[in-house]
Amino acid sequence: MMDEQTRWELIEGAARALCVSPQASKKWRRRGVPHKWRLPIIQKTAGALTADDFYPIGGRGKARNIQTILEPAQS
Incomplete structure (x- = not known):
């Protein structure tokens, strides 16, 4: 399994190759x-x-x- 930094470098590199704006791909991290x-x-x-x-x-x-909200509280 790759770490988050490597994963996001791959995603952002592919996004640039697909002409996605740098501002858009930065928002994707959040x-x-x-x-x-x-x-x-x-x-x-x-x-x-x-x-x-x-x-x-x-x-x-x-x-x-949402799933966390829908689950009943554990006692």
Whole structure:
């Protein structure tokens, strides 16, 4: 498994090759990669990345937070 720094370097390099603006790809680190860019980036990196590599740094984003809210409190 690759570390986050290497993963995001790959994502941002592929994004540049696909003409994504640098400002947009920097936002992806906080928000996650938009779905419309995931397959083109996987193809551009020759499969070095998987679907799980596109989540923001530190977690899976909103879906994870919603699941935490919906789960009953553990006592």
